[in-house]
Amino acid sequence: MSVTEKEIIVPGRLTLAQLQRLCGTERVIVELDPACRAVVRASADLVRKATEGDAPVYGVNTGFGKLATTRIARDDLAVLQLKLLRSHAVGVGEPMAETVVRLILLLKAASLARGFSGVREDVIDTLLALHNKGVTPVIPCQGSVGASGDLAPLAHLCLPLVGEGEVFYQGQRMPAAHALERAGIHPIQLSAKEGLALINGTQVSTALALDALLATDRLFEATVVSGALTLDAARGSDGPFDPRIHAVRGQPGQIACAAAYRALMVGSEIRRSHLENDDRVQDPYSLRCQPQVMGACLDQMRYTTQVLVREANAVTDNPLVFAADGHMVSGGNFHAEPVALAADALAVAIAEIGAITERRIAMLVDTAVSRLPPFLTPEPGLNSGFMIVHVTAAALASENKSLAHPASVDSLPTSANQEDHVSMATFAARRLGAMLKNTAHIVAIELLAAAQGIEFLRPLKSAPALEGALRLVRSVSPAMMQDRSLARDIEAVHHLVAAGDIGRAIEAEIPELQALRLA
Incomplete structure (x- = not known):
């Protein structure tokens, strides 16, 4: 190293x-x-x-x-x-x-x-x-x-x-x-x-939670990109991202996310192609309510950031030594309840990011909703396309729901009941790693599915920023017009998501996307 x-x-x-x-x-x-x-x-x-x-x-x-x-x-x-x-x-x-x-x-x-x-x-x-x-x-x-x-x-x-x-x-x-x-x-x-x-x-709990928080930051950015790409692949509307809608609600994360979705969609030929004569009145929630859901998750992440940065700077042992006045005082700063509650909040946000992403994948493979070929394959029946790829995403989203159960509500007395209420913060923070891996895989699957959906809309192009993300996905995974195992493709795109490459590929040209970052 x-x-x-x-x-x-x-x-x-x-x-x-x-x-x-x-x-x-x-x-x-x-x-x-x-x-x-x-x-x-x-x-x-x-x-x-x-x-x-x-x-x-x-x-x-x-x-x-x-x-x-x-x-x-x-x-x-x-x-x-x-x-x-x-x-x-x-x-x-x-x-x-x-x-x-x-x-x-x-x-x-x-x-x-x-x-x-x-x-x-x-x-x-x-x-x-x-x-x-x-x-x-x-x-x-x-x-x-x-x-x-x-x-x-x-x-x-x-x-x-x-x-x-x-x-x-x-x-x-x-x-x-x-x-x-x-x-x-x-x-x-x-x-x-x-x-x-x-x-x-509380340094172990705090470090585990901080490591997860920074990974969630990278994941969040990639998920906003993948959600915008899915919107275009499904020929959805960017009308629900109108700033007036979000201003009258006033939730800061929602406002910031809506701005990012609007910026990502600028210049899309696909969007222009169905501005008129589209008989659909409203998109499914997983498309239409992205700012509301992702914005709420962003607000949770920002709350978690505040708690964990304070804890990273805290003195949490016992007794404490106050040299200025010559006193040593016993207390309980070692109790990691702030970290446990913050980690639980982050766990719920990670689970929700994965949950809404899985719903968009389900929407893409359903021809009745997306109006794309069934399971995103040109020869359905002979080919299964993305049928079981979606099953993998569903399995991971379901697993996250169990992992999202709050750890902080569980306490077992220790030390012969002297230490009679504990936080379980270390597990609360440690389990975030598994949840992040699951959700990053779900987002990778969405990127593959959305990219596949765009293939059926060519020669129309998506927005320039989204085309940049598409090129990155296609650099590790070609389009699938005949069935093949996508396991390696999923892992390759997962690596791009986890490493933060999806956001970095386009955030320089989309300041609104960069504004979602925690650090």
């Missing part, structure tokens, strides 16, 4: 655009704004002073969770923190994606660097060293309930700091101790509270 740039991060001031750069496949060298270091030192000094006193301080000289009433001897305070990491590293399942883990490292470092966690600079610097030298901790994807922080996954993230656990390094999975030696990173010895500060927090 190549290193392309250096990024200075200011704790508490990360933006979505900056997070998008840091989420990329290229490794970025990250440095902290030096201004944050004085408050980090003051916070760590307050914890050190607390260890010299006799007053009980949670997680500093006491046990954890239900064991908070157990006092720990002063000589055991450092080993307490090490044992905390070891005992909590009990995740199961496949490893999280390395891109997500790198983001978790950055979010954890940025949160600790706010100076309210009581850790030494060495801890933060070592987290950044792992990121900057490409040493990526292996984090099993299951095992967090999203309260008391993402305990198990963050323990796996942070064990390598002390030379334990496993990492990915230079394309191999290996013991952390070996990778640290090869990368020239010295393991640290934890001091009081540092283990607790490392595993308390």
